[in-house]
Amino acid sequence: xSDRMNRRQWMQxxxxxxxxxxxxxxxxxxxxxxxxGESSGFxxxxxxxxxxxxxxxxxxxxxxxxxxxxxxxxxxxxxxxLVVGGGPAGVVAALAARRAGARVTLVERYGHFGGxxxxxxxxxxxxxxxxxxxxxCQGIGEEIMRRLDKLDGAIMDRRPGxxxxxxxxxxxxxxxxxxxxxxxxxxxxSWGVDAIVEGNAVQGxxxxxxxxRRAILAKVxxxxxxxxxxxxxxxxxxxxxxxxxxxxxxIGNLDRVDASxxxxxxxxxxxGSRTPVPGVNWVNLHGxxxxxxxxxTLTRLEMSHRKFIWQNIQKMRQTPGYEKVYLxxxxxxxxxxxxxxxxxxxxxxxxxxKAGTKFPDVVGVGGSENGGHGEWPIPYGSLVxxxxxxxxxxGRCIDVEIRMxxxxxxxxxxxxxxxxxxxxAAVAAQDGCRPRDVEVAKVQRILRQQEAYLG
Amino acid sequence: MxxxxxxxxxxxxxxxxxPGRWRRLVRVACLMAAGIALWPALPAWDTxxxxxxxxxxxxxxSLLAARAWPATAGLGLAxxxxxxxxxxxxxxWLCPLGVCLEAAGGVGRRLGRPPWHGxxxxxxxxxxxxxxxxxxxxxxxxxxxLAIFAGLFDALARAREPLAWFGALGxxxxxxxxLLWPGLWCVRLCPLGALQDLLMQARRFLRSRAVWKTxxxxxxxxxxxxxxxxxxxxxxxxxxxxxxxxxxxxAHPLRPPGARAEPQFTGLCTRCGNCLRxxxxxxxxxxxxSSGLAGLLTPTLSFERDYCREDxxxxxxxxxxxxxxxxxxxxxxxxxxxxxxxxxxxxxLGNDRDCAACARWCPYGAIRYVFSExxxxxxxxxxxxxxxxxxxxxxxxxxxPRKAIVIRAADHG
Numbered sequence: 001x002s003d004r005m006n007r008r009q010w011m012q013x014x015x016x017x018x019x020x021x022x023x024x025x026x027x028x029x030x031x032x033x034x035x036x037g038e039s040s041g042f043x044x045x046x047x048x049x050x051x052x053x054x055x056x057x058x059x060x061x062x063x064x065x066x067x068x069x070x071x072x073x074x075x076x077x078x079x080x081x082l083v084v085g086g087g088p089a090g091v092v093a094a095l096a097a098r099r100a101g102a103r104v105t106l107v108e109r110y111g112h113f114g115g116x117x118x119x120x121x122x123x124x125x126x127x128x129x130x131x132x133x134x135x136x137c138q139g140i141g142e143e144i145m146r147r148l149d150k151l152d153g154a155i156m157d158r159r160p161g162x163x164x165x166x167x168x169x170x171x172x173x174x175x176x177x178x179x180x181x182x183x184x185x186x187x188x189x190s191w192g193v194d195a196i197v198e199g200n201a202v203q204g205x206x207x208x209x210x211x212x213r214r215a216i217l218a219k220v221x222x223x224x225x226x227x228x229x230x231x232x233x234x235x236x237x238x239x240x241x242x243x244x245x246x247x248x249x250x251i252g253n254l255d256r257v258d259a260s261x262x263x264x265x266x267x268x269x270x271x272g273s274r275t276p277v278p279g280v281n282w283v284n285l286h287g288x289x290x291x292x293x294x295x296x297t298l299t300r301l302e303m304s305h306r307k308f309i310w311q312n313i314q315k316m317r318q319t320p321g322y323e324k325v326y327l328x329x330x331x332x333x334x335x336x337x338x339x340x341x342x343x344x345x346x347x348x349x350x351x352x353x354k355a356g357t358k359f360p361d362v363v364g365v366g367g368s369e370n371g372g373h374g375e376w377p378i379p380y381g382s383l384v385x386x387x388x389x390x391x392x393x394x395g396r397c398i399d400v401e402i403r404m405x406x407x408x409x410x411x412x413x414x415x416x417x418x419x420x421x422x423x424x425a426a427v428a429a430q431d432g433c434r435p436r437d438v439e440v441a442k443v444q445r446i447l448r449q450q451e452a453y454l455g
Numbered sequence: 456m457x458x459x460x461x462x463x464x465x466x467x468x469x470x471x472x473x474p475g476r477w478r479r480l481v482r483v484a485c486l487m488a489a490g491i492a493l494w495p496a497l498p499a500w501d502t503x504x505x506x507x508x509x510x511x512x513x514x515x516x517s518l519l520a521a522r523a524w525p526a527t528a529g530l531g532l533a534x535x536x537x538x539x540x541x542x543x544x545x546x547x548w549l550c551p552l553g554v555c556l557e558a559a560g561g562v563g564r565r566l567g568r569p570p571w572h573g574x575x576x577x578x579x580x581x582x583x584x585x586x587x588x589x590x591x592x593x594x595x596x597x598x599x600x601l602a603i604f605a606g607l608f609d610a611l612a613r614a615r616e617p618l619a620w621f622g623a624l625g626x627x628x629x630x631x632x633x634l635l636w637p638g639l640w641c642v643r644l645c646p647l648g649a650l651q652d653l654l655m656q657a658r659r660f661l662r663s664r665a666v667w668k669t670x671x672x673x674x675x676x677x678x679x680x681x682x683x684x685x686x687x688x689x690x691x692x693x694x695x696x697x698x699x700x701x702x703x704x705x706a707h708p709l710r711p712p713g714a715r716a717e718p719q720f721t722g723l724c725t726r727c728g729n730c731l732r733x734x735x736x737x738x739x740x741x742x743x744x745s746s747g748l749a750g751l752l753t754p755t756l757s758f759e760r761d762y763c764r765e766d767x768x769x770x771x772x773x774x775x776x777x778x779x780x781x782x783x784x785x786x787x788x789x790x791x792x793x794x795x796x797x798x799x800x801x802x803x804l805g806n807d808r809d810c811a812a813c814a815r816w817c818p819y820g821a822i823r824y825v826f827s828e829x830x831x832x833x834x835x836x837x838x839x840x841x842x843x844x845x846x847x848x849x850x851x852x853x854x855x856p857r858k859a860i861v862i863r864a865a866d867h868g
Contacts, residue, residue: 126809244826244833270807270831284807286833288826308831350815370853372812406811 073206073215077185079105080429081422082218084192084205087115088411089395089418090224091175092140096422097222098182099140100446102429104422105216106184107207109191110332113175115226117411118168119333121248123275123282126163127410129371133161136365136375139452141415147174156276161371167276190214192225195234201389201434202234219429221391222421227293228340228397236385237343241402245298246287246335247305250328251313255279261321268316280328285309285335292336306330337396337409344399345436346381348408358455361440363420363447365455366413369406376407377455380443383421384436390428392435394421416452423447478547482554489551489601493608495732500769503605503729507775509549510601511535512581512647513725517596517776519588520723521715525777538651539658546641546648552604552629553641559630560637571636577649579688584646586692587699592722594699594749596776598646602725603629606752609728609741621741621752622728656681696722704747707864709756711739712763712790712843713771713780717864721750723778730754730770730779736761738846739770756792758846758862763792765818765845788819793844793862797835801859804833813848813860822848835860 057071081097083090086108094106116122125145128137135142145164148155154170157163179186187207194206196215204217223230228238254271255278272283285305290297313327346359348366359379366376382399383392393399394417396409407413424443428435431442444454492502504527508514514531518524538544546553584595596602602625609622629640641648660681700718707717711730714720731739731754742755754770756763768787771779782790799805804824813835814822821841824833844862852858 124808244824272807284809285831286804286807286809286824286826288828289824312831369810370812372851372853403815406809406815 073213076187076214076216077105078204078217079103079185080219081105081222081425082107082204082216082220083222083224083422083425084207084230085109085115085224085226085395086113086175086186086188087224087226087395087414088117088141089226089414089421090115090222091179092144092415092418093222093224093394093422093425094184095140095178095182096419096447096450097426097429098184098422099450100423100426100430102426104182104184104426105187105218106179107187107190107192107205107216109189109225111188112172113179114168114171116333116335117166118171119331120335121168121250121282121329121331122284122335122411123165123168123248124163124273125166125411126369127367127407128412129161129163130367130375131371131373133371134375135160136367136453137412137415139415139419139447139450141412141419142451144171144174144178144415147178153276156274163370165273165275165282170276187214187216192230193233195221195230195388195391197234197388199389200235200387202230202391205230219390219432220425220435222394222418222425223391223397224394224418224421226336226339226396228342228393231342231385231388231391231393231397232340234385234388234391236388236391238340238397239343240291240293240340241338241405242289242291243336243338243405244286244289245292245301245337246285247302247309248285248331248335249283249309250275250280251283251316252280252326252328253324254281256324258321258323263320265320268319268322270312270316283309287335292339298334298336302334305334338405340397341405342382342393342397342399343386344382344393345384345386346379346399348376348378348382348398348400348404350401350403352376353404362454363424363440363443364416365453366407366416367410369410375455376404378413378417378420380420380424380438380440383417383424389434389436392421392425394418419450419452420447423450481548482550485549486551486554489604490608493605493729493732495608495612500733501772503608503727503732504773504775505530506551507599507601507605507725507727507729507773509534509545510599510647510775511538511545512584512650513596513599513602513775515650516584516588516593517723517725517778519585520591520593520719521777522591523777523780525775525781527775535650535654539654542655543648543651545651546645550600550647552600552626555604555626556629556633556640559633563634563637566634568635568637571639571643573643575643575649577644577646578653578684580644580646581650581653582685582688583692583695586689586694587696587722588692589689590693590696590700591719592696592700593776594696594722595646596723597625597726597752598644599725599727600629600640600645600647602727602775605727605729609731612732613737616737616740618740618743619728619731621743622726622731624752625726653685699749702747702749704750706745708742708746708750708753709758709793709844709862709864711754711756711770711779712768712787712792713782715778715780717746718749720778721746721753723776724753725776725778726752727775728754729773729775733769733773735767735769736764738763756846756862758849760850762846762850788841788843791843791865792846793864794839795837795842795844795848795860796863797837797860798857799834799859801854801857802835803854803859804835805859807832810853812851812853816847816851817842818845818847819843 057069059066059068080102081104083094083106094104098104155166190207190209192205192207195202196204202221206215272281316322353376361380362377363380364378395414400408423446428438489506492506508527508530511531514528584593587594606622607626609619613619739754740757742753771781803810819841821838825836846862848860852860
């Protein structure tokens, strides 16, 4: 009864037809569900009973074309800083913005934090050091690593100048802990699909979830989707690139390889590298160079990669000594490396790395994949779109030329760009200005307070 | 033989008598100017060329051997012509090595060392080199005193590189010789001095022929002795050059860009070290035998720490003998130094690791990573038309201690 009343009130208030039956009922239904479940004493109980509804906003087939009717979306939250994407860049951006004093909401497509670091099983952390073993990734990224240090079996090879390897579950745990401590509002299982725009200014984002399509309004939005989904939807200029798309797997029982049976034969291929879990290796896979935004391609690769990984393990098990090795898991997320790259105010270029160019608006310092060369400053302009307002990019989709993209996309460098974007978004939200007009000196000051390294 | 000019007589004015104050001043000034020009810290990086190009010995025989006319060859040839007018003009006024050796000889004499009265080797060196030059292989060009003097600066300018010290071997050797036997090098060994003697001798010989002609007197015997000696020397030179050239080489080293084909390179190279000192990335090393005896102290490339820059052609412009053919900066992409070879057992990609170092640092964009469905992994693919073997990929390659990508000499088997 209250359900129906509620919906009627909504409709009267907004004076709109074509609302879906499910819209607006979220809060009341949740309370009822809890009440019913508890009182019934069973493991399952009825939340609502849905009958045929007349007012719907389904996509409609009109003259052979599928038309999505206009409809109003419920506003789930209103916040200062909305971070879309809960990978290394997004989590650090949310933490940084929250610690800088902003109200922060984080939206993540999967059911866990960490993005490709955890869901993609990219367990080797490379990119935090430069020539001479100097570590340039500090701040919140380093805080995550220190928290992993304290856990048993969470991280290995944490020595100066060495690239450590983490355990994905430990990372997921640490990130939950930090997000909760900071007081960031989180929506998991929520796939950011659209930007809410007013003119060319982003006012938040729309995401799709099991609850339906929902909106979150925000003063500043940080696009940490990796694919630049939000800035692309907002009409920012970008480059759409191809790169290798692979699928990581973990294999077990490597501590039970019988060395006496191998007879000095060369090791099998695709054995991978050690992880903090004894006897378990993570196996990287490059994959072919494709368009990582094409769903047909992603589908094809998911299937062919899984076939290869399974068959490769079967072959490995036929190698004398390796009979007990088995496939533990393939990563839940396909390893998409680069797709959309922002056209921002500044493009990170290899020539600047070579020349050692300094930038006054530096908001972070990037490292190299194997510590082979010097540090390179990340200017604030590389996070700011040329065209769209109130949105900042973080992670692999910031403005970077092709040759440098393989450095920008590394996990620690995503920490660094996420950290910068988070602080800048908080400052813009608090000062009531556009991100492009933000006082960079203030951003730099707060970043330094949060122990970031700016060169 | 009585017509042969006596270098002692010409040099005697400087070694025994008191040299004029004016000439002493000029000689010290020349020494200092040469030192400054050879020092690589100058903003004008090609000044070293003008010191080493002054030698008529190098100019004449590199011209003959390289069959190319370097812009600066005129300098050496002009000095050669000038010595026809004034015997040993170069030694008496210009030679920076001579000033140093004279000082050493002075010390030797004070210590009671006797002057050397043995065979005069210098003219033979010139004749043998001439024979070699005819075949494109002037194999004793490295005995040029200006090249020897320039080599000293390898050690001075690259004091922190022990290998570069070997560049000063020639200078140290001639200094020790002059200390033990004052005047030995200048009078009896130096090919540049001997060339001036031979030129003067030839001039006098031709003049005497002219005298016979006008007086109607016939020559006393068939072929005059100096001509016989010259022919014998040149003939021996061709044979020696051919033998040296044929010595098998243990390995084929990497040469600076614009280097001539391997056997001729070792013959043409004067070992002056100009290229080594001109190199801003300091990748030129002196060879200590990897290319055999014939290639001793010639420049080779090492991509341990740096690569051959895409915008740099300096070494080719300071080579006095055209062992390195000068090229414009636009010609650099086509100047093949070597070819990269990838060892997939070392390459991180072969081990399923992610790495894009070589492609990132390739200045010519010659490297792509191609996915092999067969191996189910990426491997670097090098476009031979774009790659000149600059070594940037080898420097960037993160594998240690052995690099997965290594530049090998282009015509190496």
